[in-house]
Amino acid sequence: MREDTPSRTAQWVAAARGMGMLLPDDVRIADDPYGIAFASTRIQRLFEERRPALLAALPGLKHWIAYMQVRTRLLDDAVRNFVDAGGRQLVLLGAGFDCRALRMPELADAHVFEVDHPATQTHKIDTLERIGAHSPASYVTWDFETRPMDELPEALADAGHDAQVPTLTIWEGVTMYLTEAAIDASLRAVADYSCRGSQLAMTYQAKFEGQQPSLAARAVSFVVARLGEPFRWYWDPAQLPAYLEARGFALADDVGTPEAADKLLPPDLASTISRADHSRVALAERV
Numbered sequence: 110m111r112e113d114t115p116s117r118t119a120q121w122v123a124a125a126r127g128m129g130m131l132l133p134d135d136v137r138i139a140d141d142p143y144g145i146a147f148a149s150t151r152i153q154r155l156f157e158e159r160r161p162a163l164l165a166a167l168p169g170l171k172h173w174i175a176y177m178q179v180r181t182r183l184l185d186d187a188v189r190n191f192v193d194a195g196g197r198q199l200v201l202l203g204a205g206f207d208c209r210a211l212r213m214p215e216l217a218d219a220h221v222f223e224v225d226h227p228a229t230q231t232h233k234i235d236t237l238e239r240i241g242a243h244s245p246a247s248y249v250t251w252d253f254e255t256r257p258m259d260e261l262p263e264a265l266a267d268a269g270h271d272a273q274v275p276t277l278t279i280w281e282g283v284t285m286y287l288t289e290a291a292i293d294a295s296l297r298a299v300a301d302y303s304c305r306g307s308q309l310a311m312t313y314q315a316k317f318e319g320q321q322p323s324l325a326a327r328a329v330s331f332v333v334a335r336l337g338e339p340f341r342w343y344w345d346p347a348q349l350p351a352y353l354e355a356r357g358f359a360l361a362d363d364v365g366t367p368e369a370a371d372k373l374l375p376p377d378l379a380s381t382i383s384r385a386d387h388s389r390v391a392l393a394e395r396v
């Protein structure tokens with residue numbers, strides 16, 4: 110990402126999460142009342158002025174909203190299951206403008222740590238202050254590419270994290286932007302601060318050897334590269350269990366966004382997500 114600019118992809122996914130509010134109540138599967146505050150002023154204005162007509166005016170928007178509904182719901186459910194089982198610590202690795210600490214009442218008794226790049230984190234703090242929202246999260250500033258990840262457990266401990274208590278780490282929309290070295294170091298750091306009973310929920314882009322990426326996948330790669338945040342990392346789903354196992358995690362679940370959409374959304378909305386979409390959500394347990 111660009112050193113001095115808040116993440117543009119974080120801005121976009123937060124906006125798409127917030128625009129879920131355009132969907133009817135009986136279809137919506139995740140709510141983020143804070144997302145729109147992070148959108149560009151042009152999108153915010155369009156949203157406020159044309160709210161009822163926006164989906165019809167921008168056909169491609171429906172895909173993004175549906176995609177973020179599914180991704181958000183799968184990870185929100187991971188949070189709920191963790192909390193139901195007694196979990197009280199969350200680390201949002203590359204938190205961006207994720208406002209789970211604010212928007213999920215289930216987290217009222219949990220301690221949420223948000224780790225992110227200083228440019229993105231500063232913008233988040235300023236934006237929440239501007240709209241008068243007070244997040245209970247603890248902020249830990251980090252650049253995954255330049256600051257040694259083996260220092261992260263200590264930095265979290267300084268912010269109040271207890272490594273003897275189970276932690277759910279959410280690594281949402283981040284792995285695809287990192288180098289392999291940063292991925293490896295990050296996973297080892299997560300394992301280091303995660304005791305038994307901890308979990309890791311993450312999204313990733315799947316690599317399918319010998320298969321041409323779809324037109325939609327190529328378009329997304331092109332756009333994120335233009336925003337200064339190119340895709341750099343893909344996992345082969347068949348190799349993910351061994352990769353995680355070598356770093357202290359057992360894969361418990363791994364689902365493609367299109368298949369999850371078919372289960373969670375009505376067919377007309379699910380079908381806006383291309384069958385060739387290669388994004389996936391995985392859940393792993395610390396062993």
Ligand SMILES: C[S@@+](CC[C@H](N)C(=O)[O-])C[C@H]1O[C@@H](n2cnc3c(N)ncnc32)[C@H](O)[C@@H]1O
Nearest residue numbers: 116118119203204205226229252253254281282
């Ligand atoms: C697509 S956003 C996802 C944000 C959030 N997890 C979500 O899903 O809404 C990617 C996030 O990764 C962070 N990120 C990317 N590269 C980073 C780096 N080298 N160091 C720290 N954070 C980084 C960005 O600041 C941004 O918040």
